[in-house]
Amino acid sequence: MSSRETVLGRVREALGPARGTRVPVPRDYRRRLSGRQAPTRADVVALFSERVAEHRASVRHVSADELATAIAAALWGREAGRIIAPADLPFGWLAGLEGVAAQADLPAADRVQAVRGLDGLDGVVTGCAVAIAQTGTIVLDGGRAQGRRALTLVPPYHLCVVHADQIVGTVPEAVARLDPARPLTWIGGPSTTTDIELERTEGVYGPAVLDVFVVED
Numbered sequence: 001m002s003s004r005e006t007v008l009g010r011v012r013e014a015l016g017p018a019r020g021t022r023v024p025v026p027r028d029y030r031r032r033l034s035g036r037q038a039p040t041r042a043d044v045v046a047l048f049s050e051r052v053a054e055h056r057a058s059v060r061h062v063s064a065d066e067l068a069t070a071i072a073a074a075l076w077g078r079e080a081g082r083i084i085a086p087a088d089l090p091f092g093w094l095a096g097l098e099g100v101a102a103q104a105d106l107p108a109a110d111r112v113q114a115v116r117g118l119d120g121l122d123g124v125v126t127g128c129a130v131a132i133a134q135t136g137t138i139v140l141d142g143g144r145a146q147g148r149r150a151l152t153l154v155p156p157y158h159l160c161v162v163h164a165d166q167i168v169g170t171v172p173e174a175v176a177r178l179d180p181a182r183p184l185t186w187i188g189g190p191s192t193t194t195d196i197e198l199e200r201t202e203g204v205y206g207p208a209v210l211d212v213f214v215v216e217d
Contacts, residue, residue: 014039032171033134044133048167049214051136055189056202057210071125071159072096074211078157080122085110086147089125093161103145107131115150123157123207130174131167136189138212139174140164141182151183158207163215 001009029176038044047057062070071093074082080100085093089102094102102125108114127145131138138160140146145161152158168174178184202208 029172031170031172038169044129044169045164045167045214047115047169048131048133048136048162049212050101051133052131052138052189052212053136055136055210056096056192057136057189057212059212059214061214064215067161067213067215068092068094068096070213071161072098072100074159074213075100075123075125078123078209078211080157082121083125084118084121084122084151084155085121085125086127086145086151089127089145089147093125105151106111114148115154117151118154121155123159124151124155125159125161126152127161128166130177131162132169132171132174133167137171137174138187139178140185140187141178143182149183152185153206155213156207157209158212159211159213160188161213161215163217165217167214 002089028201033044033047038047049061052061060070060074073096075097076099082101084101084103084105087105087106103140108117124147126140126147128138129141129143129146140149142148152160168177187210190202190208190210191204192200193204
């Protein structure tokens, strides 16, 4: 008997005849923010802004009418000359661009080509599926205005638009809104890594800069 078979045999033995039986999971954890933490809807949005900023993301609140101008200004400020965006990004979001070459992400012939096509781009503009105030986390699920996962993993700069009504208080609230069968990307600020001496380095495996625009509709 191989080591693998030995280990699997012990696992089956430990599981016993009740294998496959659903194990009750306690669901008595807190699902919503208390009134003390965020008494109003505006406080939930403010808490998200505070927490995502703690993750070293830049956060700005804009109105829907200001969004296109704000995006153009942000890309100019980041010296982004070539960007990419999901093909279904609302057209108006990039309507104010000047001096920035924006391309829509279109299907490639194969997966390798699809990823290589992102090399050399300065940034990406996307929306999101939901954002979480308590943790300052943004979740993308590949839905409208979000594109494929590689879009937000390869370019060095990510500008993410979060509508205020997409912000929830807690992780359980966010999970309740999400489809677990979709490819979920959870973003907690710019990409970072920390070595054994706790030296923090940003942007090794993804965007080193994350700008978040909270749109107050």
